Amino acid sequence: MAGLVPAIRVLRIEKTRDQAVPADIYLNVAVGGVLTGLVYGLMALGLSVIFGVVRVVNFAHGEMMTLAMYIAITLFTAFHLDPLVMLVPIASVMFVFGYVVQVRLINPFITRPDYMQFLLLVAVGIIIVNGLLIAFGPDVKSVQVSYAFDSFQVGPLIIDATKLYAAIAAIVVSAALFAFFRYTRHGTAIRACADNYTGALVVGLDVKQFYALTFGLGAACVGAAGVMLLLIVDVTPALGPAYTLLAFVIVITGGLGSMPGALLGGVLIGLTEAMAGLLFTPSAKSMFAFAILVLVLLLRPEGIMGKRAA
C-alpha cells in the first residue's frame, strides 16, 4: 500500500539549465503542496464544521470523500463530464447523503458516549468502503481530463493547471461556506446551536434539524473536495481511512471547530508533505504530518487557530 496519501505527482519540469533547477524544484514543489493543501483544507473544513456544531467526530469522513470521488468517476466515464462541472451537483448529492445520515443514524447518538459514536461511524465507513469495493473493484481509478498535463508558467514557476483549478474551486467553496455561516439566518442559527445547545432549544430552534443541515454541509464540503482531488490523485476504495486520518491531522493542527484553521492546517500539511516527499522519501512524508499533529496536540491542543475549550 502507498503512504498515507497518494504521492503528489512528480513535477513535470523542462530542465533548461541544470544549475538553475534545484531552487526551482523547491519553489515548484512548495507551490504544488500549497495548492493541494487548499483542497485538503476544504476536506478538513467539512470535518471541522461537523465537529464544531454537532460535537461528533466523523470517523467516516474519508470514506464519504471516496464515495463522492466514485460518483464523479462514474459520471466522468459515462458522460465525460468535467469534474469542475460536476462539483456542485455532486456536492448536492453528498449534502442529501449527509443530511439523511445525521437524521437517521447520528441524531439518536448525540448524547451517547464518544466510543459509541465512533463505533456507529466506523460501521458507516466499513459499509461505504466495501460497498465501493463491490461496485467498482479494488483497482486504482482516475479521471483523465484534457488539461491534465497543462501548466502555467509564471517566471521560474510552473503551476499545474489541475492543481490550480482544484485550489481555486476549494477557495470558492470555502468562501461560500464562510458567507453562509456569517450572513444567513440559517448559518447564524447553526452557530447558535454550536455555542449553546440548551440556549438554542430555549429560543425555539429545532436543533436536530440544524445538526442535520450541518452534517449535510460537512458532507457537501468533503464531496466537493473529493471531486477536486480527483484532478490531482487516483483513488481506490481502501483509501477512505487514510483520508479520514489526514482530515484529523489537518483539523487538529488548525484547530478543531475553527473554519480558517482547517484551511490553514490543510495548507500547512500539504506543504509539509510535499517538501518531505522531496527532501526525504515520499513514503515517509506522512510521518512529518503526524509529527506536526503530536507537537500541536502537546504544545497547543486547541490548534493553531482554535479557541481553548474549558
Place this chain on the structure above:
Amino acid sequence: MIVRLIAGVPGRGLALLAALLAALTAAPLFASDYLLTVLILILYFAYIGQAWNIMMGFAGQLSLGHTLYVGLGAYTAAALFVHFGIGPWIGLAAAVPAAALIGAFIGFLAFRFRVAGVYFAILTIAFAEFARLGFDHLSWTGGSGGLFLPVSQFTHNDLWRLRGHPVMFYYILLAATALAFLICRALLQSRVGYFWRAIREDEEVARSTGIDTFHYKMIAVVISAAMTSFAGVMYAFYYNNLFPEQVFHILRSIEIILGPIVGGVGTLFGPILGAFVLTGLAETLTAALAALGIDLPGAKQVFYGICLLLVVTALPEGIWPWLSRRIGLAEKSQ
C-alpha cells in the same frame, strides 16, 4: 484472595463461568482445525479486548491506537528471536516492559499536557501511525518487506520456543484470557479500580476528592499496554510473519475495540462476549455467503457493517448489560 474475587457473584454466574471454561478447555478434543483457528481468534480478541477495557471501560481513556502495543510486543519478541535466537518467553520480558514504557510515555505526554477525550483518542492514533511508518523504514526488523519467523513442523510442540500446533496457542490464549478476566475482576475490586471509575465518571470531581488522577490514569495505560503486548508476542509466533502495514494499521486498532464496545464497555464479561459475537458473526457471514454462492470481495464486510449498525442502534450499552439483566446476572453497577 479467591474468596474476595468471587464475593458477591451469584452462584449461577459462577456456574456459567465454570461451564464456559470447561467447554473451552474441552473444545480442542472435538473441534475441527477450522473451528480451532476461529476459537483462537476469539480468545485473542477477548484477551486484548479485556486489556483495552481497562483503559476505556475502567478509567475512561479512549485509546484508538491499541494496535501500537500489539505491534511493539510482536516486533520486540520476533526480532529478538530472529536475530539472537532468544525464545519468546524471555522475549516477553523485553516486549512487555517496552510496550509499558511506550504506553507510559504516551500517557505522560497526554495527561501532563491535559490532552483528553477526542484529542487523546487521536493522539493514540497518531502514535500508532507513527510506529507504522517508522517500522516501514526500520531495516533491522525487515522494514515494509516484513519480518518472518522460521516456520516449524507441527510434529511436536515446543512450548518453550512456541513452535508447534495451533492447539498449543489455543491453550496459552485460553489461560491468558482467563487470567486477564481474573486480573480485571481484582482490579475493579481494588482501590485503584474505584479511583478509575471515579475518574471515568467525572475527572474534576475525582480530583477535588483528592484522587491523584494523573497517577491513576498512568497506572491504567501502563497495565493496559503491558497486557496488550503479550497478545502481540503470541500474534508474532502464531502467524510467523509481521508487516507494519498489517500490524500497526488503524483497522487493527478498530478491530480490537469493536469486541468490548459491542459486548459492553466497562463490564468484565463484555469483551469476551463481544469477541464471540463478532468473530462468530464474521465466520457465519463467510459461510453463509459461500453457501449462497456469492463471491464478491467486500460483501461480507458490508453485512458485517450493517450488523454493527443494528447492534449499536438497538443496544446502546452493548450486549452484555442487556443480556445479563435478561438472565438475572447483572454485574453490579461498574
